[in-house]
Amino acid sequence: MLPTEFDNTEDPTHTPAERAAVARRSTLVSVAVNLGLSTGQIAVGVLAASQGLIADGVHSLSDLVADFIVLLASHHGRKDPDLDHPYGHQRFETAATLALGVLLLAVAAGMVLAALNKLEAPHAIARVHVAALWVAGVALIAKESLFRYMLAAAKRVKSGMLVANAWHARSDAASSLVVGVGIAGNLAGYPLLDPVAALIVGIMVGKMGWTFGWDALHDLMDRAVDEEEVLAIRTTLQETPGVRGVHDVRTRKMGDMIIVDAHIEVDADISVEAGHAIAVLARERVVQRHRVLDLMTHIDPWHRPDLDHAQTLQHIVH
Numbered sequence: 001m002l003p004t005e006f007d008n009t010e011d012p013t014h015t016p017a018e019r020a021a022v023a024r025r026s027t028l029v030s031v032a033v034n035l036g037l038s039t040g041q042i043a044v045g046v047l048a049a050s051q052g053l054i055a056d057g058v059h060s061l062s063d064l065v066a067d068f069i070v071l072l073a074s075h076h077g078r079k080d081p082d083l084d085h086p087y088g089h090q091r092f093e094t095a096a097t098l099a100l101g102v103l104l105l106a107v108a109a110g111m112v113l114a115a116l117n118k119l120e121a122p123h124a125i126a127r128v129h130v131a132a133l134w135v136a137g138v139a140l141i142a143k144e145s146l147f148r149y150m151l152a153a154a155k156r157v158k159s160g161m162l163v164a165n166a167w168h169a170r171s172d173a174a175s176s177l178v179v180g181v182g183i184a185g186n187l188a189g190y191p192l193l194d195p196v197a198a199l200i201v202g203i204m205v206g207k208m209g210w211t212f213g214w215d216a217l218h219d220l221m222d223r224a225v226d227e228e229e230v231l232a233i234r235t236t237l238q239e240t241p242g243v244r245g246v247h248d249v250r251t252r253k254m255g256d257m258i259i260v261d262a263h264i265e266v267d268a269d270i271s272v273e274a275g276h277a278i279a280v281l282a283r284e285r286v287v288q289r290h291r292v293l294d295l296m297t298h299i300d301p302w303h304r305p306d307l308d309h310a311q312t313l314q315h316i317v318h
Helices: 016-048 051-077 091-120 131-157 160-187 193-220 227-238 272-289 309-317
Strands: 245-254 257-266 292-301
Touching: 016 051, 016 131, 016 160, 051 091, 051 131, 051 160, 051 193, 091 160, 091 193, 131 160, 160 193, 227 245, 227 257, 227 272, 245 292, 257 272, 272 292
Parallel strands: 257 292
Antiparallel strands: 245 257
């Protein structure tokens, strides 16, 4: 399962206001943590001559930019539908996730280039101060704690954008671990390990950025949700009173919500009004039980779904 995917559930859908409140609260916590860490890491990294710690500090600094992107996306994503955006603004979150991915790729490129430059001149690598190791340890604990807090909040409201930001924090924790090992190696008499650690951190950041960017790009191209969730929606439709069969269930992601098209089969001899009532009930049940923004239904006669609409049309015309 990808970091931005969720387990299928029947939990009630959270309102845009609830999702925005959780996003704002968790992101402000992230801002405070990353502001303190980036300042401390870069300052101590410069004083202690540790490129790995400086790279980790720059990574933390990039998180601040990411946090502000999340806050901006959360604000715009909860806006109500309008004439220009009849399905709402949920894809603003997807665009923000794509921006996060691009940001991580850019940061990673800079970190890798800086580390390679150091490795080309190993004689110029200085011995780091032990203070850098202590700061790396504090950063590791802080970032792992931040990841667990943010991931729990993201899963509670089912926000892919917040999950992406949480896993960004986890990548920070992993990078701090690598940096700590590199600093320890430098102190033990292996100076190359510090820029090597910075290089590994850059590669890790780049991989995470590619994952989030590629995933968000597919969502912007109307990617369907996973089969398990489609099956759950199909089951809800099938269990709707009056529905005799269901086929051609199609989904596409709209931010963290879903747009669904489905063909439902009803008895052929009921009235148009009765068929409409069944379709309305089916929509209400799906929207209430799943993270579905809207459901468009096509009604077919039971036993001959989509048998030959062209023949039916010719019969009506003649």
